[in-house]
Amino acid sequence: MIYDAIIVGGGPAGSTCARVLARGGARVAILDRAQFPRVKLCGGWISAPIWDALELAPRDYPGGLWEWRTCHVSYGGEERAIPSHGWFIRRFELDDFLLRRSGAELHLGTAVQEVAREPGDDGHWTVAGLRARHLVGAGGTHCPVARVLAPKRPSGPVGVQEHEFAADPAAIAATRAGRDGEPELLLHEDLRGYSWNVPKTDWLNVGSGTVEPHEVRAAWQRARQYFTEAGHVPPEAAAALDAVKGHAYYLFDPAHVDGAVRGNALLCGDSLGLAQPLTAEGILPAVLSGRLAGEAILAGAPESYPGRLRAHPVMADYARVFRAREAAALLRGPSTSTVAPRSRLARRAVARGFAWMFSGARLPAPRLVDAGLALAEWWAARQRVRVSAS
Numbered sequence: 001m002i003y004d005a006i007i008v009g010g011g012p013a014g015s016t017c018a019r020v021l022a023r024g025g026a027r028v029a030i031l032d033r034a035q036f037p038r039v040k041l042c043g044g045w046i047s048a049p050i051w052d053a054l055e056l057a058p059r060d061y062p063g064g065l066w067e068w069r070t071c072h073v074s075y076g077g078e079e080r081a082i083p084s085h086g087w088f089i090r091r092f093e094l095d096d097f098l099l100r101r102s103g104a105e106l107h108l109g110t111a112v113q114e115v116a117r118e119p120g121d122d123g124h125w126t127v128a129g130l131r132a133r134h135l136v137g138a139g140g141t142h143c144p145v146a147r148v149l150a151p152k153r154p155s156g157p158v159g160v161q162e163h164e165f166a167a168d169p170a171a172i173a174a175t176r177a178g179r180d181g182e183p184e185l186l187l188h189e190d191l192r193g194y195s196w197n198v199p200k201t202d203w204l205n206v207g208s209g210t211v212e213p214h215e216v217r218a219a220w221q222r223a224r225q226y227f228t229e230a231g232h233v234p235p236e237a238a239a240a241l242d243a244v245k246g247h248a249y250y251l252f253d254p255a256h257v258d259g260a261v262r263g264n265a266l267l268c269g270d271s272l273g274l275a276q277p278l279t280a281e282g283i284l285p286a287v288l289s290g291r292l293a294g295e296a297i298l299a300g301a302p303e304s305y306p307g308r309l310r311a312h313p314v315m316a317d318y319a320r321v322f323r324a325r326e327a328a329a330l331l332r333g334p335s336t337s338t339v340a341p342r343s344r345l346a347r348r349a350v351a352r353g354f355a356w357m358f359s360g361a362r363l364p365a366p367r368l369v370d371a372g373l374a375l376a377e378w379w380a381a382r383q384r385v386r387v388s389a390s
């Protein structure tokens, strides 16, 4: 038997792609090395656009769901409660739910070691003894399909450490920064990462992420000390933080999108590297890319997948944020400042801007933003020419 698509990885990217394909009448198999529900290191933060992408209303989601409207941001020694909006879920519940409703044939406990393609541009793929017309890599950062297909990435991954654990709900309620589900974010002084402490009734999720994976351990130690000394982790639960684990994944880069498809094989989610360039939100782009990959296959035009990614409003915003980040880095030069700005106004702007991004809000006036970015890029290039000439 020949499947229309084999999907390696049953996380949000793989299960969403499978659902789109199965609903379109395709015969789909998902292969995942894990048995579900499985643990996936994740804060479990999701932002508003995900509901449309999942075609699901929050009230219809059967797992634990924490909606929040205030974000507690600490930066430069100041704490602010900032209006913002989002949700938290538990990943082992969300991923299991999405996988079970995908309609795909599930091959769980199947670790894919290698993938092979028959000769010819649209030769069939063979994976773990199954044959298919299309292959979708959705196996996360170390996806075996990406190992074969993805071009070299221009920059390295971000590093993240995290632990989610059960604790006494009364003790959590007594120590959290705000209401149940409201995140506490600790922005690192140098803005090269942030840490979080999220109460989910009888669970706590505490973690840190940094631009450079080698910086994450030190950042985690500082964050742990901060949350503990601020009294925001119940003392009896503090030892549980020893069990923190780490992982790395890639932020969005336009160059990643160029490598999203090769012939009849497509990459989505973390296997491609699509997380939001500043906040590192990864579930939303995983779901979106899974959808778009499935739609491209159903349309009989897998080669249209990168174009569909670029044209999607959320991914177009990611491209703008990426450009802004690059232009800012050029303008700032090789800054080694490790402290927050001295100006209170600047610290406030950073904290508010971050809370706003954390809500997954779309960039306003895209054309104006594009014009501003073009100007910033031009100016940054000019400055660079001046520096190299002097």
Ligand SMILES: Cc1cc2nc3c(=O)[nH]c(=O)nc-3n(C[C@H](O)[C@H](O)[C@H](O)COP(=O)(O)OP(=O)(O)OC[C@H]3O[C@@H](n4cnc5c(N)ncnc54)[C@H](O)[C@@H]3O)c2cc1C
Pocket: 008, 009, 010, 011, 012, 013, 014, 031, 032, 033, 034, 040, 041, 042, 043, 044, 045, 046, 110, 111, 112, 113, 138, 139, 140, 141, 142, 143, 144, 160, 161, 162, 207, 246, 247, 248, 249, 268, 269, 270, 271, 275, 280, 281, 282, 283, 284, 286
């Ligand atoms: C500590 C941490 C915290 C995070 N917090 C957040 C957050 O709060 N919000 C957010 O939006 N994003 C967060 N992210 C990012 C987010 O978790 C990912 O971007 C997202 O899970 C990507 O989904 P995916 O479907 O591409 O991959 P995954 O969810 O990683 O799924 C990949 C699947 O492939 C399977 N697989 C891997 N290799 C093989 C193989 N060889 N054979 C068969 N199966 C295989 C795995 O078992 C897994 O089930 C966080 C990441 C980390 C590391």
